[in-house]
Amino acid sequence: MREKAFVHPYIPNSAPDVKAELMKAVGITDLEELYSEIPEHLRFRGELDLPEPMMAEWELRRHLEETLAKNTTCKDYLSFLGGGCWQHYVPAVVDEIVNRAEFVTAYCGGTYADLGKYQARFEFYSMLAEMLDVDAVSEPIYDWGAAAGLSIRMASRLTGRNEVLIPDNVSPERMAQIRTLCQPEIMPNSIKIILVDIDPETGGVDLEDLKAKLSDKTAAVYFEVPGYFGTVEKNASVISALAKSVGAQSVVGVDPVSLGVIAPPASYGADIICGDLQSIGMHMLCGGGQSGFIAFRDEAEYLAECPLAIYTIAETAVEGQYAYAEVLPERTSYEARDKAKDWVGTASGLWTIGAAVYMALMGPQGMREIGETILYNSNYAKQQLGEIEGVKVLYDTTFKEFVVNFDGTGKTVAEINKALEGKKIFGGLDLSADFPALGNSALYSVTEMHSKQDIDKLVSALKEVLK
């Protein structure tokens, strides 16, 4: 009996008749002839050891769903995890748009054929620019850490200097990426990272230490608003001014969901701004919703040093009708290869469209309200937790996240979180390994998605756990 041909729904020309027709047209009788250019010693003649294919869509779907069902999600449990990936509400219209087949499957198509993508992207730049109060926003990169590292490298090229000052409480994930991008010190063009002390009371930058470390070698001072510990730096203007006093750049990382209530970074002197879009319209996706951005004043030297693509609106022959074109394309690695400003590549483009829809839906009132709700909820949680015996909350002014210290409870964060898990709660991120100076502490994240009941539930669960 003849073996049944392998015909796959994703491969139209695997159907025997058309395959034969193509083979005939190409002048081959065996598909092997297609590989005549690959010498035998490079050929893989074994069988790939892969599971048998699940050809029926339902069969595969069931397998995937059953596998993923082994997860417990932040919807199954009440979660207070944050630290760079946060649980915010994603409006239904955002999901509707980012799942449109046209956007999901577009790539680097023509500016005419994919006009809608370019317009949506331009609207993203334009709305984010309003949030940040600057005039130029780049295409996205992988995440905040990549954006921060590339921003610091921009600052280094702009100033011709190779030191960056960074407060000693940046997210370890982000810091690890920044270290990679700044390169090991053995490399001739590495950027030296100098850590600046933190004021133990406020969690803000220790200004005296900053002053002592600033010099004519400083390319940039990098700080975040809000910081990793949720702190809102009250001396942001002073820090930017100090950076500028030695000819350095003020590079600021922001969480955009805070910008309805927290001052825009340009207002306190930021020269280069970076951050992550995940909080404004992206699901957590186990860390897959991250998207870094870089923004700056519309000054030619900044655009010229930005590694990421930047687009301009352009007029067409028809009045009121626009098209889009890439600004200074010759500086990116697509054109300049190894002579480029760092590199550019496929990163997280779809999330700019998600963020555009989010900002358009929220408008000025929505951004303000969500900021207020987060301020209320997180400060309420902070107060309530602080009242539990043995529990201390650190730092006075925070947005969304805050540090909870359990030193007085005689229990480790790991023990506490394990017990909370038994009550279907994911407690805050354990900081004890990364920040030993903070003792037995955890980073709690409270957003607009938490109700008062959720917070009260956490408080009573903790009381029980700590009994």
Next chain:
Amino acid sequence: MKDVKLRKYHSASWDEPLIMEMGTKGERGIIPPKAAKEVAEKLGEAMDLLPAGMRRQKSINLPEVSQYHVLQHYLRLSQMTLGMDLGSDIGEGTCTMKYSPKMHDQVVNSSKFADLHPCQPQETLQGILEIVYGLEQYLKQISGMSKFTFQPGGGSHATYTNACLIRKYHEARGELAQRDEVITTIFSHPCDGATPATAGFKVITLMPDENGYPDLEALKAIVSERTAGIMFTNPEDTGIFNPKVAEYVKVVHDAGGLCFYDQANANGIMGIARAFDAGFDACHFNLHKTFSSPHGCEGPAAGAYGVREELAKYLPVPTVEFDGSKYYLDYDRPESIGKVRSFLGNLECVIRAYAWIRSMGAEGIKTAAQISVLNNNYMDQLLLNIKGVTRPYAEGKRRLEQARYSLGQVKEDTGVGTAEIRNRFSDFGIQGYWMSHHPWIVPEPFTPEPCETYSKEDLDYWAAALAQCVKEAYEDPEFVMNAPHAMANTKILDDSLVEDPERWACTYRAYKKKKSK
């Protein structure tokens, strides 16, 4: 090829304003939850919870638009985007625009994945970790490598990861100060030059010999005790497989360098040839290309980066491990290069790649490769029959999954170049083609990749559309020069603004300011 009827296509043309010009003051698109009344009363004014100098003074100048109209606006913009699902995207060579199964998207969107936080206790992430681990096992089979990371957020990010690993490897051996050169080839992706440069290396670029292969003699002449490694593709963008690739690897190995195989162009050789067998130390696959995760307007993407056993200790942390009963994250890897991306990378791409391989199996993977090469060889004949279309280099040798052609003759004869023909091309309802990475070694280039997704009818149609564009270039060059004609907008008036700070406007507020001057 039987006669092809070209579509009388016209793109949706909504004449849609910018969102910043829409709506009226006070309209709402969505209302976020409010804090409980008792909470607000207890805490007083929300803004007072912030330091005085750090409160936003003026409300953000965002549009104020009702929900229906925001939806409608972005639906209209999506309609004015051809993407790949609607207009067959054979043209974007090097990108492997293959069908992304819809079922995978639905699974990725389900709460059981979408609502996961990457820092949850590992016992609550067993399902997703099982998939990550599973995909790693499959890619080990397909490449021959020993260990993978999925942390890189794109193909270029994987090549950057490799450059960091080369750095670490030589640092660990105490040779980094001496080994400061990385070699690449001109027909490899530009990131193979740009990312080692970013990682601090001096980059040497090999040009092709008369057959289109990277020049082996030139390679022998440039390797030295300064060589840190080589990073290149095979087949290169030309679609020509370099049969001597193992010799290149040996030359670099003998000089003490590491060899990285950029496998962005792997679709034609899955199950046919493996990076490991050609002697490479490391390779990467684009999960958003070869393994079917959609391109999503340039991401989210994933560069799966794999290495030989000896190099596994340098991979980014954490790695995903299995102890026989549970999956776990291993951060205890002291020789790791550190991190290149937060958390575990774009796991939505990992799920889709895993699902695609599970739907294919060994036979399906090989079939996909074979059919992609068959499709390309079939379309190659159609394209070379078009007047003025040439395919430089390696005459008489088969291309694999893609090929780089030239419209240089057409430009010479008619003045119409590849960029203009590309603008006209989409008027037939298919995506504009990829021309070439820079520099254009092949004059007036275009680089199609008719992967296994496309039917014979699609291939015939694509070639017929190109033939029509070329015919028009000869008969009515002005018409092509003024293309597009069936798109939602028309040609940019003056594209010199991209070099002019007085006129470029990267945001609407910049546009208004410059316009009012």
